[in-house]
Amino acid sequence: MTTTRTIRRRQWNIIIPHAIGRLFLYIVLLLLVFIFIFPFWAMFVSSLMKDDDLFSSKPNLYPRYGINWDGYVVLLRDYQFLRPLWNSFYIAIVRTVGIVFFSALAGFAFAKRHFPGRDKLLWFMMLTMMLPAQATIIPWYLVMVKVFKWANTYWPLWVPAWAPAFGILMMRQFTVQAIPDEMMDAAAIDGCGVFMTFVRIVVPLITPGLAVLAILQFITGFNLYLEPLLVLSSPKIINAALMITWFRGTQVIPPRWSMLFAAASLTTLPMLIFYFVFQKQLVGGLLSGALKG
């Protein structure tokens, strides 16, 4: 009896500081959740409020005076927002498909094939990552528009992005991790050609990696801003983010805040759904540590 009591007393010495530590930890973690989530809440409720309620001296943290859909109605009916929203998707989809395809091919070649100059070429590719492509953004824009005559098309957002060093390195890492060399030898003995080996053996095994790359690039492509700002100007083909800054910048229309928030909500919501659907693949892939490169 006495022995158990001493043991228990000793445990309390550990448990109480531990519990306090945990409590403190959870308070910090929940505070961070609040910081990360609150702007989403602000975005959605603001899109449902009249401008007067939004800019009242006492903030309305929820649509206290009834839900008001005017922002959405004006946005969708008068400004046809679905069009730029679809454009954002379209840009992201084609961009992502190209990136995944070319990155997987090159990643496979760098990981599993032995050809003269491979390591030097790989080294060179890594070196180019250190150069900020954006620093030459004005020459880039001029070349796109004046040399290639690609103004108001999606080509400048697609073709230059299709074979990124980042994606190729990531796919190379995944291929190295997922596929043992013996499997390559076996495929070669079976008379499987290089491309067939890639399609039949490599692609099925690196699907988790392809998913991560695709998800990350889809997010990036959907949210592109600087490049579209430079090369897109026709109202028919601009993307969602660009349309919003037009509203803000030109002041042609009175800046109707509920409409801006409705646009923000309509752009953010599909991406949130996309994220929650593919969350498992994304987190799983990133956690496998393939980004180390």
Add this chain to the structure above:
Amino acid sequence: MTQSLVGFRTFARPVKPLWRQVWEHRLDYLFISPFYITWILFAAYPFIWGLRLSFGYWKGFGPIEWVGLENYAIMLKDPWLVKCLVNTFEFFIVMVPISLFVALLLAVVLNIKNLAGKGTFRTLYFMPYVTNTIMVGIVFLQLFDDGYGWVNAGLKAIGLQPVGWLRNNIWAAKFVVVFLGLWQNMGYYVLMFLGGLQGIEPELYEQARIDGANSWHQFWGLTLPLLKPIIFFFSVMATISLVGAGAFAAPYILTQGGPEGETTTLMLRIYQLGIQGLRYGDSAAFGFMISLLVVGIGAAQVRLQRAWMD
């Protein structure tokens, strides 16, 4: 030469000529070619083109007029150059260490084995990463509004002075721009570090515990050294994105570079010069300054990493 007695050659097979090897691997070269082709067409070519442009004056059509070093001279005399450099450097020096430190800390916390709900925290922290900077910028404009913003209302509610966030106070404006960047990217950085942490064998910690190392020692002696490659990769990537496009959208939507130009980053200035001002030559010269800067920082980081790894 040395033919062995039994009759087969002991020396190595004659090496095939290089062109032959290259030809046999033509498919491999085809596979990796998209990167090199796009790099030459869309990175190297604009780079060279821009270099020529930076020594010239161009109206946007016709031939480029050669003006020598004039653009560079104008740029060096321009008070904006120093201002933008300082602003970008401030963002850099604040954001990279903070995001590194906080992300690492959060990753270590979310890696605690018996912490309930850590998956949920991870998921929620990543949410801002999927948002569009412009769209979040709209929300931040309202949250940090001087008169009606919710943040100021919150400050008043707990008895503090409201702050003129975006228009009047330069440090507050800088803070909001930095905060937007941290808010958006923190979850991604946390996941990156978590990936690294989960790659560490649990047995190593077991061993350290047996050797009497407390969790603080374990972190400094075990976790941190093993994470070095990721920390390095992360800091290089963060630098590139910060000095480059990462430092464009946030100030562009939030402050348009104000107040008093104190949130104008190098990228924003390039845009203002080149697109809004149609000063192509100047902006190209400006771009090359950034390139030099980033390459310099990158080289310094590589050197630092070498010193640190040993």
